Amino acid sequence: MTSAPAMTGARATLRVCLVGGLISYRALFNWISPALYIPTMLLGPVFQILFFVYLGRFVQLRDDSFFVVGNAVQISGMSGVYAGVMAIANERQFQTLSALLASPANRPALFIGRALPVIANGLIVSAWGFGVSALLLHFRPAASSLAPLALVVLVSVVSCTAWGLTLGSLGMRFRDVFMIANLAYYLMWVFCGVNLPESALPTAMVWIGRALPMTHGIQAAREIAAGGSLGGAAGLIGVELGIAAAYLVAALLLFRLFELEGKRRATLEQA
Amino acid sequence: MTAPVIEVEGLRRTYRVSTGAVRRRTLEVEAVRGISFSVGEGELFGLLGPNGAGKTTTIKMLITLLVPTSGTARVLGFDVVRQSREVRKRIGYVFGGDRGLYDRLSGLDNLRYFAELYGVPPREQKRRIFELLDLVGLNGREGERVEGYSRGMRQRLHVARGLLHDPPVVFLDEPTIGVDPVGARELRATMAALVSAGKTVLLTTHYMFEADALCNRIAVIAKGQIVAEGSPSALKAMVTDGVVVELEAYDPPPGGADALRRVPGVARVTVEERDQAQLFVVQAAAGFEGTPELIAALGDARLTRVATREPTLEDAYVALVEGASG
Numbered sequence: 396m397t398s399a400p401a402m403t404g405a406r407a408t409l410r411v412c413l414v415g416g417l418i419s420y421r422a423l424f425n426w427i428s429p430a431l432y433i434p435t436m437l438l439g440p441v442f443q444i445l446f447f448v449y450l451g452r453f454v455q456l457r458d459d460s461f462f463v464v465g466n467a468v469q470i471s472g473m474s475g476v477y478a479g480v481m482a483i484a485n486e487r488q489f490q491t492l493s494a495l496l497a498s499p500a501n502r503p504a505l506f507i508g509r510a511l512p513v514i515a516n517g518l519i520v521s522a523w524g525f526g527v528s529a530l531l532l533h534f535r536p537a538a539s540s541l542a543p544l545a546l547v548v549l550v551s552v553v554s555c556t557a558w559g560l561t562l563g564s565l566g567m568r569f570r571d572v573f574m575i576a577n578l579a580y581y582l583m584w585v586f587c588g589v590n591l592p593e594s595a596l597p598t599a600m601v602w603i604g605r606a607l608p609m610t611h612g613i614q615a616a617r618e619i620a621a622g623g624s625l626g627g628a629a630g631l632i633g634v635e636l637g638i639a640a641a642y643l644v645a646a647l648l649l650f651r652l653f654e655l656e657g658k659r660r661a662t663l664e665q666a
Numbered sequence: 667m668t669a670p671v672i673e674v675e676g677l678r679r680t681y682r683v684s685t686g687a688v689r690r691r692t693l694e695v696e697a698v699r700g701i702s703f704s705v706g707e708g709e710l711f712g713l714l715g716p717n718g719a720g721k722t723t724t725i726k727m728l729i730t731l732l733v734p735t736s737g738t739a740r741v742l743g744f745d746v747v748r749q750s751r752e753v754r755k756r757i758g759y760v761f762g763g764d765r766g767l768y769d770r771l772s773g774l775d776n777l778r779y780f781a782e783l784y785g786v787p788p789r790e791q792k793r794r795i796f797e798l799l800d801l802v803g804l805n806g807r808e809g810e811r812v813e814g815y816s817r818g819m820r821q822r823l824h825v826a827r828g829l830l831h832d833p834p835v836v837f838l839d840e841p842t843i844g845v846d847p848v849g850a851r852e853l854r855a856t857m858a859a860l861v862s863a864g865k866t867v868l869l870t871t872h873y874m875f876e877a878d879a880l881c882n883r884i885a886v887i888a889k890g891q892i893v894a895e896g897s898p899s900a901l902k903a904m905v906t907d908g909v910v911v912e913l914e915a916y917d918p919p920p921g922g923a924d925a926l927r928r929v930p931g932v933a934r935v936t937v938e939e940r941d942q943a944q945l946f947v948v949q950a951a952a953g954f955e956g957t958p959e960l961i962a963a964l965g966d967a968r969l970t971r972v973a974t975r976e977p978t979l980e981d982a983y984v985a986l987v988e989g990a991s992g
Contacts, residue, residue: 401755401785401831415782418775422768494766494827497729499754500783658733661681 408504415500416508423485423509424478436520440470441527447590448532457592463534464616465589467524468548471517472555472583472609478513479559480576482506483650484566492567492663496654503647510556517552518545536620543625544616550632551612554639555583558608560646567653568662583607588614608642611635671835671866672705672728676737679723697723699890700737705883710857710867712881714874716987720890721870725839728868729759741835755784758833760824762840767812773799773823774808777830784831798826801859803852817844825856836860838869842876854880874980884979886986894986901982908933908952910977911960915967916943925963931956934985943970949981 402410447462483506486492495505525544528534536544562579566572583589586596586604593601593614604610615631625632657663679698685691698720705711713721726732728739730750738745744752767776777795786794799805802822812820821844828836838857842850857880860867871877877884878898885895894901919925926935926948934949948960961969 402787403785407785410782410788411785415779418771418779418782419768421775422771422779425770489768490765491768493731493761494780495783497731497754497759498780498783499751499785505783655733658731661732663731 408501411500412504412508413511414508415505416511419505420482420509420512422491423481423489424512436473436516437523440466440473440520440524441531443470444524444528445531448528451590459532459534460536460620461592461617462590463525463528463532464620465613467521467528468551468609468613468616469584469587469589470524471521471548471552472580474513474517474520475552475555475608476559476562476580476583477576478516479510479556479561480563480566480572482509482513483560483563483646484572487566487663496663502650502654506560506646506650507643510560513556513559514549514552517556518549521548521552537622540619540622543619543628546625547612547616547619547628547632547635550635550639551609551616554608554612554635554642557639557642557646561642561649564646564649564653567650567657583609586610606638608635608638611638669707670704671707671709671742672703672711672868673740674704674724674728674737675702675739676700677702677724677727677734677739678736679720679727679732680735696890698727698734701885701887701890701892702737703885703892703895705866705868707866708861708864709882710861710869710880712877712884713868713870713887714872714877714884714983715870715887719887719987721887722839724887725759725837725868725870729757729837730754755831756833757835757837758828758831759837760821760828760839760841762821762824762843764817764820767820767823767827769813770811772809772811773804773815773819776812776823777808777826780827781830786831794830794832795826798829801829801856802826803849818846818849821845822849822853825853829860833865835866836868838867840870840872842871842873850876874978874983878979886983888987893989894982898979901986902977902979904982904986908950908977909954910975910981911948911950911954911957912971912973912975913946913948913960913964913969914940914943914971915946915964915969918944918946918967919965922946922964922967925965926960929956929959929963932960934988936984936988947981947984949977949985 444463444466447466448459451457451459451462486495562572562575565575586600587607587610588604611631612635615628615635618628677698678700681695681697683693683695685693701724713724715721723732727734728741728746730746730753733747741753742756746753774795778791781791781795799808802825804819804822807819812823815823821841825841842853845853854876857867869881881898883897884901885892894904896904923935923937923946926932926946931951931954932948933951936947938945957972961972
């Protein structure tokens with residue numbers, strides 16, 4: 396049996412990213428059945444949006460749009476945070492990490508590839524949130540706002556997924572990373588201005604929120620939904636993109652650091 | 667020996683283990699204590715040793731999953747620490763057991779995934795995967811999820827996975843563990859075929875007959891150190907060039923083994939428990955004719971079997987490992 400030489404360079408990297416990323420996403424996430432996905436990713440978020448919109452109406456703090464936009468963007472965070480974490484931490488849980496690390500595959504390409512379906516799922520969930528809000532709550536942004544709104548949601552989901560990957564990298568070092576994911580998800584709920592304006596938060600919380608994903612994305616989405624232009628929200632979108640890039644770099648550096656540490660301390664296979 | 671493909675020099679690995687909940691103490695455990703060996707091109711080299719002897723730790727250092735505490739190791743001239751990616755491209759490995767496969771993917775998808783990780787060109791993948799499925803006898807079962815595979819099927823899938831990128835060097839860590847006798851025989855044939863195809867193989871196994879049948883050379887490792895190295899026949903000769911007498915006895919007297927050791931010409935005695943009986947394995951010098959004295963040494967014990975045979979690799983292994991234990 397003889398084989399052609401292994402692929403190298405950009406082509407190999409691209410295939411690891413796209414094909415490898417997709418197969419490994421299936422490997423790590425096909426335990427999610429419709430019976431689990433529909434209540435968790437679709438029904439639960441609808442109740443969340445309804446709860447905060449009606450709460451907002453009751454306390455007359457802000458209009459419906461404030462809560463619809465905040466929550467419809469935030470619900471994509473469930474995919475970004477949890478799936479981002481699992482995209483790395485599940486390898487250790489499933490005891491496949493050694494097989495992965497003994498391969499010559501480009502790690503950044505592989506994990507970015509795994510993040511792509513996570514991002515797509517976040518977009519679906521967010522679009523579902525906006526769609527249901529349009530049907531049930533008469534949320535009607537201008538037609539010209541839809542494309543810019545979609546772009547802002549995409550940037551927010553990317554940023555949130557990068558944050559999830561950063562937390563997932565901690566799973567290379569710490570066993571109880573899923574607890575960290577829970578904390579991180581609720582941290583975003585409080586600090587990212589999902590249901591509260593920045594002005595209602597103490598200064599320290601505002602600064603923490605500004606270092607988290609979604610905060611700037613939610614603000615940009617609110618501006619656009621209120622009729623603002625994409626150009627007007629460009630600064631916020633740029634910051635959100637910067638935060639996404641920073642978390643992605645942090646995720647890859649932490650992964651590398653913990654990979655090396657795991658090889659020194661022999662901790663890679665401790666599930 | 668041909669040019670070395672695997673070169674290990676003074677390789678050492680220690681672990682830190684913490685014990686105690688309140689007063690935590692950190693202990694340093696030496697898993698591998700400065701071992702050296704080399705494996706030539708096209709050779710099948712066996713690493714034998716009891717559980718915890720350091721075999722798997724050694725393999726993990728060679729496949730770049732563990733950093734040695736000290737010493738060096740090179741595979742095809744590449745340093746396993748400083749040039750780890752170059753090493754990974756050129757090696758395949760197979761671990762015994764259930765780890766390392768994605769249970770919820772089919773066998774085919776597992777292979778497709780690892781083919782991507784190892785950069786197998788897309789036009790090659792399908793042909794290569796089905797050749798390997800055929801080789802390991804999983805053709806027709808490749809569409810099933812791995813979670814439904816038996817232990818033996820998983821093990822065979824591991825072998826196929828390790829060979830996907832046609833590596834020149836293959837590490838096999840107890841590849842036949844948990845595999846039924848027919849499957850194990852097929853895997854052994856596969857290992858022999860790998861060597862025939864010019865690959866260099868490093869094998870760890872507990873099965874002496876497997877090592878005896880397959881390996882060109884063997885290193886016996888005990889307590890992290892290599893206690894003997896050579897061809898299977900050289901190892902057998904190293905321990906004894908004499909004979910082995912086996913005595914199966916019911917109700918032997920206390921100190922029966924010591925009594926046997928005092929018989930002139932006896933080099934070593936080991937005892938195996940067999941239900942209610944004990945099997946005394948006596949290694950003796952060439953030309954030993956003291957079997958009647960051995961029988962007499964066991965006094966009133968009821969002997970159900972007395973047999974004389976040639977020493978096996980297992981006798982050599984037991985003697986070497988027991989010798990290392992002091």
